[in-house]
Amino acid sequence: MSVKRLDAVAKVTGRAKYAADLSFPHMAWIKVVRSPVPHALIKEIDWSEARAVGGVLGVFTGKDFPGKVAQEKERPVLAVNRVRYVGEGVAMVAAENEEIAREAARKIRVEYEALPAVLDPLEAMRPEAPQVHGESNIICHHVVRRGNIEEGFAQADIILERTYRTHRVQNAALELETAVAVPEGDNVVVYCPCKSPFNIRRLVADALALPLNRVIVRETTIGGSFGGKDYDMGVLAARAALVAMLLKRPARISLTREESTIEGTKRHPYVLTYKIGTKKDGTLCALKVHAVADGGAYVSKTPLVTWRSAVEATGPYRIPHVQVDVYGVFTNNVYSDALRGFGSPQVNFATELLMDELAEILGMDPLELRLKNALREGDTGPTGQVMRDVSLITCLNRVAEASGWEDKRKNYGREKGYKRKGIGLACSFRGSCLGAGGEGLDAAAAALLIHRDGTADLSCGIVEVGQGSRTAFARIASEILGLPVDRINVNAVDTSRVPDSGPTVASRGTVIGGNAVLKAAEQVRRAMAGVAAELLECSPEEVEFKEGRVGTRDGSRALSFEELAGECYRRGVSLYGFGWYKAPDVFWDREKGQGEAYFAYVYAASIAEVEVDLETGKVEVLRYYAAHDVGKALNKLEVEGQISGGAAMGIGYALLEDLGLAAGEIRNINYDRYLLPTALDTGTIIPLVVEEPCRFGPLGARGLGEPATQIVAPAIINAVCHAIGSRLYEIPASLEKVLSKVRGD
Amino acid sequence: MARVRITFNINGREWTGEVDPNATLLEVIKGEVGLTGTKYGCGIGECGACTVIMNGKAVNSCLVLAPQADGARIETVEGLVREGKLHPLQEAFIEHHAVQCGYCTPGMLMSAKALLEENPDPTEEEIRIGISGNLCRCTGYEPIVKAIKAAAAKLDKSFQEE
Numbered sequence: 001m002s003v004k005r006l007d008a009v010a011k012v013t014g015r016a017k018y019a020a021d022l023s024f025p026h027m028a029w030i031k032v033v034r035s036p037v038p039h040a041l042i043k044e045i046d047w048s049e050a051r052a053v054g055g056v057l058g059v060f061t062g063k064d065f066p067g068k069v070a071q072e073k074e075r076p077v078l079a080v081n082r083v084r085y086v087g088e089g090v091a092m093v094a095a096e097n098e099e100i101a102r103e104a105a106r107k108i109r110v111e112y113e114a115l116p117a118v119l120d121p122l123e124a125m126r127p128e129a130p131q132v133h134g135e136s137n138i139i140c141h142h143v144v145r146r147g148n149i150e151e152g153f154a155q156a157d158i159i160l161e162r163t164y165r166t167h168r169v170q171n172a173a174l175e176l177e178t179a180v181a182v183p184e185g186d187n188v189v190v191y192c193p194c195k196s197p198f199n200i201r202r203l204v205a206d207a208l209a210l211p212l213n214r215v216i217v218r219e220t221t222i223g224g225s226f227g228g229k230d231y232d233m234g235v236l237a238a239r240a241a242l243v244a245m246l247l248k249r250p251a252r253i254s255l256t257r258e259e260s261t262i263e264g265t266k267r268h269p270y271v272l273t274y275k276i277g278t279k280k281d282g283t284l285c286a287l288k289v290h291a292v293a294d295g296g297a298y299v300s301k302t303p304l305v306t307w308r309s310a311v312e313a314t315g316p317y318r319i320p321h322v323q324v325d326v327y328g329v330f331t332n333n334v335y336s337d338a339l340r341g342f343g344s345p346q347v348n349f350a351t352e353l354l355m356d357e358l359a360e361i362l363g364m365d366p367l368e369l370r371l372k373n374a375l376r377e378g379d380t381g382p383t384g385q386v387m388r389d390v391s392l393i394t395c396l397n398r399v400a401e402a403s404g405w406e407d408k409r410k411n412y413g414r415e416k417g418y419k420r421k422g423i424g425l426a427c428s429f430r431g432s433c434l435g436a437g438g439e440g441l442d443a444a445a446a447a448l449l450i451h452r453d454g455t456a457d458l459s460c461g462i463v464e465v466g467q468g469s470r471t472a473f474a475r476i477a478s479e480i481l482g483l484p485v486d487r488i489n490v491n492a493v494d495t496s497r498v499p500d501s502g503p504t505v506a507s508r509g510t511v512i513g514g515n516a517v518l519k520a521a522e523q524v525r526r527a528m529a530g531v532a533a534e535l536l537e538c539s540p541e542e543v544e545f546k547e548g549r550v551g552t553r554d555g556s557r558a559l560s561f562e563e564l565a566g567e568c569y570r571r572g573v574s575l576y577g578f579g580w581y582k583a584p585d586v587f588w589d590r591e592k593g594q595g596e597a598y599f600a601y602v603y604a605a606s607i608a609e610v611e612v613d614l615e616t617g618k619v620e621v622l623r624y625y626a627a628h629d630v631g632k633a634l635n636k637l638e639v640e641g642q643i644s645g646g647a648a649m650g651i652g653y654a655l656l657e658d659l660g661l662a663a664g665e666i667r668n669i670n671y672d673r674y675l676l677p678t679a680l681d682t683g684t685i686i687p688l689v690v691e692e693p694c695r696f697g698p699l700g701a702r703g704l705g706e707p708a709t710q711i712v713a714p715a716i717i718n719a720v721c722h723a724i725g726s727r728l729y730e731i732p733a734s735l736e737k738v739l740s741k742v743r744g745d
Numbered sequence: 746m747a748r749v750r751i752t753f754n755i756n757g758r759e760w761t762g763e764v765d766p767n768a769t770l771l772e773v774i775k776g777e778v779g780l781t782g783t784k785y786g787c788g789i790g791e792c793g794a795c796t797v798i799m800n801g802k803a804v805n806s807c808l809v810l811a812p813q814a815d816g817a818r819i820e821t822v823e824g825l826v827r828e829g830k831l832h833p834l835q836e837a838f839i840e841h842h843a844v845q846c847g848y849c850t851p852g853m854l855m856s857a858k859a860l861l862e863e864n865p866d867p868t869e870e871e872i873r874i875g876i877s878g879n880l881c882r883c884t885g886y887e888p889i890v891k892a893i894k895a896a897a898a899k900l901d902k903s904f905q906e907e
Binding site: 007008009010011012013014015016017018020021171172173174175176221222223224226256257637638640641643644645646647648649670671672676678679680682684685 | 775780781782783784785786787788789791792794821822823825826831835838839841842844845846847848849850851854872873874876877878879880881882883884885886887888889890
């Protein structure tokens, strides 16, 4: 049974309010002035002309913030003294309306003294490169070590070494970033779409030197996140909050698409060198990985993204000897941040392309090579952890069968004429939730309140980013209490009302938030069962909650949920449940590069069918099959939607999206040049839902948001390689790149 | 710049107001008229989030100058509900989980409505072409295409029953 999304009616009627739809009386509008150069000292900011424009309420810079405008090596709310990437915010104007603000912003003159810039991450690693911060451009270095790599290669019959490159893309959520700050007495309330309302609160409080309980963040309907609307939203919130506090008026900052492309969240580009050793029969013996991630100008999520990459770099395979080194590096490019996949897509891409090429060299079917080396239940993984609930082979077999892999693999690519078909495979594993990498608190809170009439109010610290979390949470509460979902109201997050539940990331919402909801619901159920037992003259264990009624198991006596709630109130029995769920402890040894990195993993396998036009280099995705193990599908249609959406994002990553970064400047700043897949670009997507329950998920569920995206690009590129009979090592596989391979350049 | 007085019919009601000559229809709908359902996504007519129906045709309202809408008949997402009942397209979108973040939804619904009015029984390919000007980052389009097909069948049936 697929539960209908609770927020859907508001969205289809246009009643749902996104932050840009909010309006407050006397709202000031803010526009930001941004650096046109990648690395420079700010010598002088002249705002005299801007101030003179009628309707301008104020001009502000980083120096106007009473608190900390930036943590060390982190992106400042507005740059002070120095800019480190093209697009960095330097000053802002507040005015009576957007047009005046824009006009005034254009009149602000900033004098820069250019500094040497470093734009290539490999070059940035050299000691003589221009330094972005302090003494070294190396942000972090993560290792995984297992066995003895030299021994491993010594045992190998075949050794293959390849270098892969992934590029910079953006989240490109349809909703542009907007934050509205409203002074309320001594407090400032920020309305904004956000992935981590508690992080935003902290950032605003730090920048404005306010205690946490005077900053209130209220989640608005969010038009997509995919990793964005986190720190980037915090910066916007802080800018708006400062203006609101100083002018004592509501203040709104709203990015245009161009501004969002320049300022917003980007995926880390990686350069990955993989060296693999295998026996003649395809048994893998050794894998050495050296990867460099371009973190851009500020630290942001780089240490966490690269840690995840290190843990997952060798893929879901049994490999006894492993050596992984992943570096995060500063450059004067726009900062890299979280983007759906968070370090998994890049290494997944390299691993799966490598396996495909290796299969070809060995004369093996790519599926056969995967099946031979795939992790199995109880195996020791690359980080020395014992792997449980391993469903990889189930996923591989499922997708191979559904797609008709064997025949198509033999027959595609042989067509005459200028169109060639290809079929490609990829598989993956992904650590669930935050893991031992240190992103912080991996816990969540939920509060469930049953009213006198049996209706419910549910609050969870996990936000709805479009993934359907509210519906999933309502479903969990509904399952425990037998209360129909339409009687459960799930509230938007208000940071003053619910404990910090960490960010809605890492596909942890369902697992961590869901478990918190489960506990809250169970607490309420226990209280109600106690009263019901008295009324029904049975023991509490015999009480059943089903379809809005509470009764004995044999059905002989029952009352409605509403009647029971009323009776509980009369007796003074509290119907408030609070659930706090903390992810199981994991640990990581940084030096040895070993440990229980994640408490659970999610498995997937996918197959892409493409058709390549040999005259233009255009790749058409015909069909994409994806088998994802979701543990238990709390909402089947929603799960399929996540798979389908993830596929579209992966298609964009593999074939279409490119920021066109040159000399630190982004050239493709709107959708006319930054190409997102349309309904004509996605082909037919066939989601295959595998359900092998995970022991840690609420009702057995695992997270899905990110696994759905990470394996798409390798499957597609492997299919393209199959079609054209030649290897690609970079994405995006643009028309020019594919054509050049076809021509044998 | 001197303001311009314009009148148009929006969702069945007449609206008159004074607008900047360089204001877009999108800005006026969201601002002066106060209907916030239609969305701004790119400002250059590429994403379709601002799609409304103008004189029976789906248009990107961010590319229509408000004075051009003088005398026009405009339909936005707010006009789909009739006598408190959801339009079959709206119902189908909910039924088929074609709504995740919802930001593309108003524009997508209007493109779909315009499509079905012109072509009541479209093939899947025709549906995809019909919504090819509406970007969605969340759903991968599959559920949206299914929803439109289901709504087409329902609308067709009720039309035949009349």
